[in-house]
Amino acid sequence: MITLEDIYAAEKRISTYLNPTPLLYSHLLEQKLNKKIWLKLESQLPTGSFKARPAFNNILMHEKEAKKHGVVAFSAGNFAQAVAYAANLLGLSATIVMRENTSPYKIQRTKNLGAEVVLCGNSYEERTETTLGIQKETGKILLEPYNSPETIAGDGTLGLELIKQLGKELDQCTILVPVSGGGLIAGIAFAVKTLNPTCQVIGIQPKANGSLAKSLQAGLCVNVGSFTTIADVLSLPQMGEQPFEIIKKWVDDVILVEEDEIKTATHYFLEQHKLVVEPSGAVPLAALLSDRVKAEKVICVISGGNINITW
Amino acid sequence: MITLEDIYAAEKRISTYLNPTPLLYSHLLEQKLNKKIWLKLESQLPTGSFKARPAFNNILMHEKEAKKHGVVAFSAGNFAQAVAYAANLLGLSATIVMRENTSPYKIQRTKNLGAEVVLCGNSYEERTETTLGIQKETGKILLEPYNSPETIAGDGTLGLELIKQLGKELDQCTILVPVSGGGLIAGIAFAVKTLNPTCQVIGIQPKANGSLAKSLQAGLCVNVGSFTTIADVLSLPQMGEQPFEIIKKWVDDVILVEEDEIKTATHYFLEQHKLVVEPSGAVPLAALLSDRVKAEKVICVISGGNINITW
Numbered sequence: 001m002i003t004l005e006d007i008y009a010a011e012k013r014i015s016t017y018l019n020p021t022p023l024l025y026s027h028l029l030e031q032k033l034n035k036k037i038w039l040k041l042e043s044q045l046p047t048g049s050f051k052a053r054p055a056f057n058n059i060l061m062h063e064k065e066a067k068k069h070g071v072v073a074f075s076a077g078n079f080a081q082a083v084a085y086a087a088n089l090l091g092l093s094a095t096i097v098m099r100e101n102t103s104p105y106k107i108q109r110t111k112n113l114g115a116e117v118v119l120c121g122n123s124y125e126e127r128t129e130t131t132l133g134i135q136k137e138t139g140k141i142l143l144e145p146y147n148s149p150e151t152i153a154g155d156g157t158l159g160l161e162l163i164k165q166l167g168k169e170l171d172q173c174t175i176l177v178p179v180s181g182g183g184l185i186a187g188i189a190f191a192v193k194t195l196n197p198t199c200q201v202i203g204i205q206p207k208a209n210g211s212l213a214k215s216l217q218a219g220l221c222v223n224v225g226s227f228t229t230i231a232d233v234l235s236l237p238q239m240g241e242q243p244f245e246i247i248k249k250w251v252d253d254v255i256l257v258e259e260d261e262i263k264t265a266t267h268y269f270l271e272q273h274k275l276v277v278e279p280s281g282a283v284p285l286a287a288l289l290s291d292r293v294k295a296e297k298v299i300c301v302i303s304g305g306n307i308n309i310t311w
Numbered sequence: 312m313i314t315l316e317d318i319y320a321a322e323k324r325i326s327t328y329l330n331p332t333p334l335l336y337s338h339l340l341e342q343k344l345n346k347k348i349w350l351k352l353e354s355q356l357p358t359g360s361f362k363a364r365p366a367f368n369n370i371l372m373h374e375k376e377a378k379k380h381g382v383v384a385f386s387a388g389n390f391a392q393a394v395a396y397a398a399n400l401l402g403l404s405a406t407i408v409m410r411e412n413t414s415p416y417k418i419q420r421t422k423n424l425g426a427e428v429v430l431c432g433n434s435y436e437e438r439t440e441t442t443l444g445i446q447k448e449t450g451k452i453l454l455e456p457y458n459s460p461e462t463i464a465g466d467g468t469l470g471l472e473l474i475k476q477l478g479k480e481l482d483q484c485t486i487l488v489p490v491s492g493g494g495l496i497a498g499i500a501f502a503v504k505t506l507n508p509t510c511q512v513i514g515i516q517p518k519a520n521g522s523l524a525k526s527l528q529a530g531l532c533v534n535v536g537s538f539t540t541i542a543d544v545l546s547l548p549q550m551g552e553q554p555f556e557i558i559k560k561w562v563d564d565v566i567l568v569e570e571d572e573i574k575t576a577t578h579y580f581l582e583q584h585k586l587v588v589e590p591s592g593a594v595p596l597a598a599l600l601s602d603r604v605k606a607e608k609v610i611c612v613i614s615g616g617n618i619n620i621t622w
């Protein structure tokens with residue numbers, strides 16, 4: 001299991017390459033919802049999502065080996081781009097395994113960042129098999145997108161930034177975090193609630209997914225089977241065992257949001273708030289707009305901004 | 312002519328209704344262009360552009376009369392929305408005169424904010440005639456979008472915010488400002504350079520427009536005739552006489568940007584920076600990307616974010 005020291009070490013490690021992300025106070029949403037609302041803009045990180053945090057922490061923790069053999073990772077899109085970016089900056093080779101049904105936009109962006117993309121079948125099993133095959137054949141270091149201490153510690157650096165950015169104002173805040181594999185919410189909940197136990201952390205998922213609610217109910221990681229959602233990077237049917245152990249202890253609640261609510265929230269960001277937020281990053285706002293968040297002070301973790309838009 | 316006191320008074324007046332806009336440090340652009348670059352996000356104001364500043368200052372300076380008779384304004388879109396919003400919030404009636412060729416998106420947004428929209432012919436003369444006709448008939452207070460001290464003082468509040476937000480770091484900064492009627496750059500240049508003479512202020516226009524460069528050359532407001540540009544709110548053929556008097560004295564330089572450069576900059580904001588910026592608000596970045604800004608420390612005034620996007 002991770003410790004606070006692991007997260008501080010990750011923060012120090014990645015600070016050469018990544019800057020803290022802006023915490024934007026939303027006067028617009030305050031006026032609309034009569035709450036204090038901050039937006040933690042992970043979309044401002046290189047490659048447009050929080051995944052740059054775990055990508056750099058993972059690679060830097062295994063830098064010597066990674067420089068020798070390169071790295072391999074599987075990803076629905078955002079981790080892929082972050083690994084490709086970090087590997088390129090650190091001067092090492094990256095292979096990314098992506099499902100055939102990944103959006104061409106995300107595949108192209110990953111290639112543009114200098115990574116080799118290997119497409120595989122659409123099932124979880126095919127993806128794992130292809131990835132492990134490449135790892136065995138090439139000796140490349142496997143980077144876990146959510147199920148490893150390196151990743152959870154990297155994700156947890158977001159929590160340390162909130163502690164610094166809000167100070168006393170963080171007391172009694174509720175933090176809304178999109179959940180798929182569980183690494184992000186595990187890192188944030190552990191870091192923030194260890195340092196400020198007055199905070200609440202709530203996981204948000206599309207109703208079509210619901211793996212977090214079902215797993216918390218069952219007390220173990222439930223596989224919810226295949227489904228589709230507009231929040232495409234929140235589409236893992238099963239959370240990681242390692243983040244789940246932390247989540248069980250530290251996460252306070254789960255809110256499930258409808259597809260329509262996710263669309264409305266994404267549109268609101270584009271139309272009214274003038275921010276590009278992907279549907280998966282808009283689920284905290286979907287929960288807020290549907291009036292299911294009772295807290296008076298809320299932080300929305302805007303996990304990413306990678307959507308294909310035209311004008 | 313305006314004084315610093317007018318701008319401080321405007322700041323106090325509008326502060327009940329508007330919050331200072333975020334000044335976002337762009338690590339992304341620093342990495343790309345090897346300069347310190349800040350983005351002044353006027354897109355975060357209600358109705359998505361800087362125009363909320365002069366709209367509130369104008370109405371509040373004539374509040375008693377405006378409450379009695381209502382207000383009338385002409386606008387290509389952003390001032391329209393801002394006046395509609397302010398009038399609605401202050402509980403008075405607003406009529407907005409817009410050209411028939413204004414985008415249906417902007418017309419609809421203005422109506423949604425509760426204003427009455429009157430369409431007129433596409434020439435400058437037809438617009439003026441229609442507006443003055445309504446003023447005469449109804450007694451409504453005419454709000455000038457750029458050619459009045461009330462408006463320039465309202466626009467100047469942006470400059471006061473930069474002084475506070477950057478402190479000593481503002482020394483030697485170059486501020487890039489989109490120019491159409493000239494109110495915004497006049498207000499900013501006057502406020503900032505009076506308080507910090509080490510700053511430079513540069514006006515940015517589409518090459519298709521060029522009214523600022525030609526007027527500075529001629530020493531008087533030149534009408535450049537009709538033209539089209541993707542930066543649709545920078546399409547006035549002639550600047551206002553009042554802002555021009557200030558501009559002549561305080562503005563350091565002009566940069567003209569090509570249509571392609573404006574498109575690239577707008578795309579960059581959407582794709583890479585995850586910010587919704589209208590083409591007119593992206594002209595400072597267009598100037599930067601085309602390598603025509605020599606300064607080491609640059610502030611881009613992102614004047615608005617009102618574009619119709621889909622995803």
